[in-house]
Amino acid sequence: MTPRILSAGDRALLVQADDLESTLTVAALLRQARLPQVEDLIPAAETVLVRVTDGTELTGLGDRILELITGNDIETVGGATDDPLVIPVHYDGPDLSDVGRATGLSIAEVITAHTGTVWRAAFVGFAPGFAYLAGGDERLQVPRRTESRTSVPAGSVALAGQFSAVYPRRSPGGWQLIGTTSATLWDVAAEPPAAIQPGGWVRFVDADADAASAVNDAAVGSVAETAAETGGAS
């Protein structure tokens, strides 16, 4: 990795990395280093913006950051995929058939593709808790809608470009909506409030298929419990 330091005013500098993976590595190294001048880090697709406290000497800090990056074994901070956040999705979004047309896939194939890879939060932006998830099936790349919606409900699962996302709160939005989840991804009372942090892993599962297979696989006892919970219908 050959990172560069770019100017970003007198209270920040921009670390230019090569790609998402090296960006996440730079962000992880900077988090670990806990440099006292660093106020906040904003990792994005290929860069990390480092915001600093008043009076920080930026040239020296830039050199220190380059040292940190080049002096580290970057393989060790790449992160593990073994503990993804699992988000159950009802694939019932209003743009699901448009996505099918744009990709040439059937709706079932869209669902299989969306649930078939582990996604990684490249960065969080646009709105509080809105994580840009990368690493999806390449066939799922679709453009944004030609017209944005003025209001997208919280929990909407969406696609745009190479990314997928879940709208954590109601907001305007121009992404293609393919489903909904009842998972809470934004909670100001939680620490941290955003359930998906930069670099975090996410796996989507088909909530309806899961229910069906759970019933198929279940022992008689748990089927009976489910029936009891839902009011004892036969």
Add this chain to the structure above:
Amino acid sequence: MNRSLTVLRTGPLCLVQDAGRVGHAADGVGRSGAADRRSAAQANALVGNRADAAVLECTLGGLSVRAEDDLVVALTGAPAPADIDGEAVTHATRIRLASGKTLRLRTPRAGLRSYLAVEGGIAVDPVLGSRSTDTLSGLGPEPVAKNDRLPVGPEISDPADDSGTDQPGTEIGAPVTDLRVIFGPRDDWFDNRDELTTGEWLVSAQSNRVGLRLDRPDTDDATPPALQRKQSRELPSEGVALGAIQVPPSGQPVLFLADHPITGGYPVIAVVIDADIDAAAQLRPGQRLRFVPVADP
């Protein structure tokens, strides 16, 4: 029982603001906070508060508040003529506002945002460590509205000494405001980056706490954009700093203020230095500014 203020009237926009939210970038949360931080800190110093206490930020004045208890207040920022029950009060001084009296701000003669600090601070509930209203994300308290009863923090037993009252305010009302900029990070995306620091820019009416949208004076829609990008590819989204000047394909730059998005997809040609952000936050639509290049620190 909290001391309090009752809001009788607001102008176009009145918000609770403090020093903003720090350390929540990973949650996608921007800093927000007072747009003109220096004026907010000056108001706090005048009443003996810490610099990061919550104040009221009034865009184009228009606020009337009634004290429900004996309070000490100060007005700074855009100098709005103000009175207490008809008796004029002085800008940027410590003012006693007795219980039952009404403080009224009219429209400022110059500048955009006036600040009202109250000894003890505006004590609404904080969200993620701040009482600021972020107009972009909607975090924090609702905008201040008529009939709101705003809680005020406890009296300060050990007020800051008089040195606090020497704290300078923001310079407001120059015919043309000079803002110092450092080029980058994406100045190499433009054929003619010096176009930014040549001539005057006009603050457009589509400006707010997110940013100032800038036009060239005496141009119309048929005029080609001043800043021509040489890169036509898209910029992968990247973090943007307070004061960043982002250039969308229209060539009409946006100077990001307190409620700016934390990431953006258009190249940032230059960033206004921190010391000049407060002056930028006091510019009204129709005012003129120049960008003055300074060396990288």
